[in-house]
Amino acid sequence: QGTRLGFYSNSCPQAESIVASTVRSHFQSDPSIAPGLLRMHFHDCFVRGCDASVLLSGSNSERTSPPNLSLKGFEVIDDAKTQLEAACPGIVSCADILALAARDSVVMTSGLRWGVPTGRRDGTVSVASEANDLPGFTDSIDVQKKKFSDKGLNTQDLVTLVGGHTIGTTQCQFFSYRLFNFTSNGPDSSINPAFVSQLQALCPQNGDGSRRVGLDNGSPNRFDTSFFSNLRNGRGILESDQKLWTDASTRTLVQRFLGLRGLLGLTFNAEFGKSMVKMGNIEVKTGTQGEIRKVCSVVN
Numbered sequence: 001q002g003t004r005l006g007f008y009s010n011s012c013p014q015a016e017s018i019v020a021s022t023v024r025s026h027f028q029s030d031p032s033i034a035p036g037l038l039r040m041h042f043h044d045c046f047v048r049g050c051d052a053s054v055l056l057s058g059s060n061s062e063r064t065s066p067p068n069l070s071l072k073g074f075e076v077i078d079d080a081k082t083q084l085e086a087a088c089p090g091i092v093s094c095a096d097i098l099a100l101a102a103r104d105s106v107v108m109t110s111g112l113r114w115g116v117p118t119g120r121r122d123g124t125v126s127v128a129s130e131a132n133d134l135p136g137f138t139d140s141i142d143v144q145k146k147k148f149s150d151k152g153l154n155t156q157d158l159v160t161l162v163g164g165h166t167i168g169t170t171q172c173q174f175f176s177y178r179l180f181n182f183t184s185n186g187p188d189s190s191i192n193p194a195f196v197s198q199l200q201a202l203c204p205q206n207g208d209g210s211r212r213v214g215l216d217n218g219s220p221n222r223f224d225t226s227f228f229s230n231l232r233n234g235r236g237i238l239e240s241d242q243k244l245w246t247d248a249s250t251r252t253l254v255q256r257f258l259g260l261r262g263l264l265g266l267t268f269n270a271e272f273g274k275s276m277v278k279m280g281n282i283e284v285k286t287g288t289q290g291e292i293r294k295v296c297s298v299v300n
C-alpha cells in the first residue's frame with residue numbers, strides 16, 4: 001500500500017506517543033474532540049486521499065465547503081504538530097498525525113485499538129468543490145455505496161464506518177426536516193413514533209438549527225454497537241443512517257453486528273479498525289510525492 005506500521009520507529013520514535021498524549025489532554029478538557037477528529041480523518045481521506053488536504057486553510061479550500069464547516073479538532077492537530085516539529089523537525093506528516101489522532105479518539109471513547117500504518121505525505125492542493133465526493137445525509141444506499149466503492153470500500157466497509165456515528169453529535173438542521181412535513185402525512189415513517197416526539201422536543205420547528213443532538217441517542221460518548229440497535233428500533237437520527245436498516249442489502253450487516261440469531265456474527269469494534277486501515281490508505285501519497293508540511297494549515 002505504501003504505508004506501513006511503525007514508519008517513524010527510527011526517524012521519530014516518540015511520534016505516536018506525542019500524538020496520543022496530545023489527543024488525551026485535549027479530550028480531558030473537551031471530549032467532543034474525539035468524534036471531531038474521527039470525522040475529520042474521514043473527510044480528509046474521501047477528498048484527494050488521506051493527504052491532510054482538509055487541514056489547508058484558504059479562501060477556496062475544502063474547509064470552506066458546507067460539510068466541512070462544522071469540523072472540530074484543528075487545534076489538536078496543530079498542537080501535536082508543534083510538539084512534533086520540536087522533537088523531530090520535518091519528519092511527521094500532518095496526514096499521519098490525523099490518522100493517528102482518529103485512532104486515539106476511538107481509544108479514548110472505549111473503542112478497540114488498531115495499528116495505524118504510517119508514511120503518508122501531505123498534499124499541496126485543496127479545492128472546496130471536491131468535497132462533493134463526500135456522502136450526504138439524504139443520499140440513498142445506492143449513492144452511499146457508489147461513493148464508497150469509488151474509494152475502494154465495499155458495502156461492509158460502508159456499514160462499519162458509518163458505525164462511527166456511535167459517537168458524536170449532529171446539528172438539528174441536518175435531520176429536523178424528517179420530523180415535521182417529511183411527507184403529506186407528517187414525519188418520516190421510518191422513525192419510531194415515540195422517538196419522533198422526543199426529537200421534536202429537542203429540535204422544534206423554526207428552532208435553533210445549530211442545536212446538537214447525539215447521533216447515537218443510546219450512548220453518544222461510547223464506541224459500541226448501540227448505534228446499530230437504534231437503527232433496528234427506528235431511532236436513527238440521520239436519514240442516511242436509518243436507510244442502512246430500511247435497505248435489505250445493508251440491513252443484514254447491521255443484524256450481524258447485533259449478533260442476531262442465525263446470522264454469522266461480526267464484531268463491530270474489531271471490524272471498525274480493519275475498515276479504518278482500508279480507509280486510511282485511500283490514494284495515499286508516499287515516498288517522494290507531496291511534502292511534509294511544517295504547519296498543517298499551509299503548504300510549505
Ligand code: HEM
Binds near residue numbers: 070072162
Ligand atoms: C454515508 C456516509 C456519511 C454521512 C452522510 C455522514 C453525515 C454526517 C453528518 C450530517 C454529521 C453531522 C455533522 C454536524 O452536525 O456537524 C456527521 C457527524 C459525524 N460523522 Fe458522519 N457521515 C457519514 C459517514 C461517516 C464516517 C464513515 C465516519 C467515520 C469513520 C463518520 C464520522 C462522524 C462523526 C464521528 C460525527 C460526529 C462529529 C462531531 O460530533 O463533531 N461519518 N456525519
Ligand SMILES: [Ca+2]
Binds near residue numbers: 048051
Ligand atoms: Ca484529502
Ligand SMILES: [Ca+2]
Binds near residue numbers: 166216222223225227
Ligand atoms: Ca455509542
